[in-house]
Amino acid sequence: xxxxxxxxxxxxxxxxxxxxxxxxxxxxxxxxxxxxxxxxxxxxxxxxxxxxxxxxxxxxxxxxxxxxxxxxxxxxxxxxxxxxxxxxxxxxxxxxxxxxxxxxxxxxxxxxxxxxxxxxxxxxxxxxxxxxxxxxxxxxxxxxxxxxxxxxxxxxxxxxxxxxxxxxxxxxxxxxxxxxxxxxxxxxxxxxxxxxxxxxxxxxxxxxxxxxxxxxxxxxxxxxxxxxxxxxxxxxxxxxxxxxxxxxxxxxxxxxxxxxxxxxxxxxxxxxxxxxxxxxxxxxxxxxxxxxxxxxxxxxxxxxxxxxxxxxxxxxxxxxxxxxxxxxxxxxxxxxxxxxxxxxxxxxxxxxxxxxxxxxxxxxxxxxxxx
Numbered sequence: 090x091x092x093x094x095x096x097x098x099x100x101x102x103x104x105x106x107x108x109x110x111x112x113x114x115x116x117x118x119x120x121x122x123x124x125x126x127x128x129x130x131x132x133x134x135x136x137x138x139x140x141x142x143x144x145x146x147x148x149x150x151x152x153x154x155x156x157x158x159x160x161x162x163x164x165x166x167x168x169x170x171x172x173x174x175x176x177x178x179x180x181x182x183x184x185x186x187x188x189x190x191x192x193x194x195x196x197x198x199x200x201x202x203x204x205x206x207x208x209x210x211x212x213x214x215x216x217x218x219x220x221x222x223x224x225x226x227x228x229x230x231x232x233x234x235x236x237x238x239x240x241x242x243x244x245x246x247x248x249x250x251x252x253x254x255x256x257x258x259x260x261x262x263x264x265x266x267x268x269x270x271x272x273x274x275x276x277x278x279x280x281x282x283x284x285x286x287x288x289x290x291x292x293x294x295x296x297x298x299x300x301x302x303x304x305x306x307x308x309x310x311x312x313x314x315x316x317x318x319x320x321x322x323x324x325x326x327x328x329x330x331x332x333x334x335x336x337x338x339x340x341x342x343x344x345x346x347x348x349x350x351x352x353x354x355x356x357x358x359x360x361x362x363x364x365x366x367x368x369x370x371x372x373x374x375x376x377x378x379x380x381x382x383x384x385x386x387x388x389x390x391x392x393x394x395x396x397x398x399x400x401x402x403x404x405x406x407x408x409x410x411x412x413x414x415x416x417x418x419x420x421x422x423x424x425x426x427x428x429x430x431x432x433x434x435x436x437x438x439x440x441x442x443x444x445x446x447x448x449x450x451x452x453x454x455x456x457x458x459x460x
Contacts, residue, residue: 261347320394
């Protein structure tokens with residue numbers, strides 16, 4: 090079992106006279122305040138020796154002025170003391186770049202990169218090239234993290250001599266709904282090989298990178314594919330895990346994945362989203378020959394990607410006729426493989442069978458369910 094040990098020295102305690110209780114409450118509890126965050130960071134830095142390894146946290150930034158400061162505060166509030174925050178402004182036009190510059194002036198841990206708009210993969214790659222830490226993490230600018238996230242991941246990674254550590258996350262929606270991601274992690278400390286981790290991530294949908302802490306060994310010479318705008322996380326995750334000898338998972342949901350209207354994860358379908366199929370096919374090629382079960386899981390991952398595209402289209406084959414029928418026809422050619430696969434549940438198999446037998450009727454039914 091992985092137990093995170095916090096040295097007593099890391100507990101922040103400022104001696105403030107008791108005759109000013111309002112000030113005392115302000116310092117102890119209102120950590121979001123810029124001055125308080127700075128005091129906490131300085132205290133933690135002095136409490137750890139120089140042997141503590143640096144963690145580089147990369148944040149790709151594009152037009153997220155409304156959420157960016159919450160994200161930055163949550164990273165600066167980490168109980169792990171030795172971090173660098175790399176904010177990559179990807180040509181923002183809403184003032185996000187100015188927010189990055191303002192925070193950089195006040196915190197030496199923050200590095201800002203400005204570049205023209207090339208997409209999230211390009212921004213993350215720029216951060217990877219600039220990172221100086223022995224470990225690397227990613228946080229999306231409209232999300233935020235719990236203060237113990239990197240401390241816990243680092244402790245589990247070191248305790249298990251692993252190359253990658255991963256946690257669960259909370260799916261949070263603008264209407265207030267929150268759900269813990271069901272990751273299939275039964276124990277608080279689950280250790281796997283790299284191939285087992287790939288199979289686990291693909292099967293349980295844990296192929297994001299923001300819930301992970303990566304060693305330099307795992308992400309050495311690994312970069313995001315800048316031609317893929319949907320599924321780039323999935324492909325990068327697999328490439329990293331192929332370099333890992335050991336991966337450790339913890340069930341705690343330290344990451345807050347915030348779903349908002351018009352974000353990358355909730356926007357409407359465009360033709361470029363079909364790059365998800367390309368990403369999944371590349372994954373299938375990468376794992377070819379490693380094991381039969383892993384090959385079959387990667388194949389099932391491609392099947393699910395076709396259905397995911399149909400779902401993004403809202404099964405509207407009038408509006409997306411060419412792309413929609415292309416996905417259906419590819420599923421139909423794989424029908425027997427899907428029906429015989431142990432990695433598809435009954436619901437998925439029935440849906441695929443009905444799309445094969447009566448595609449128009451099935452699509453009409455699915456559209457009614459969505460509406």
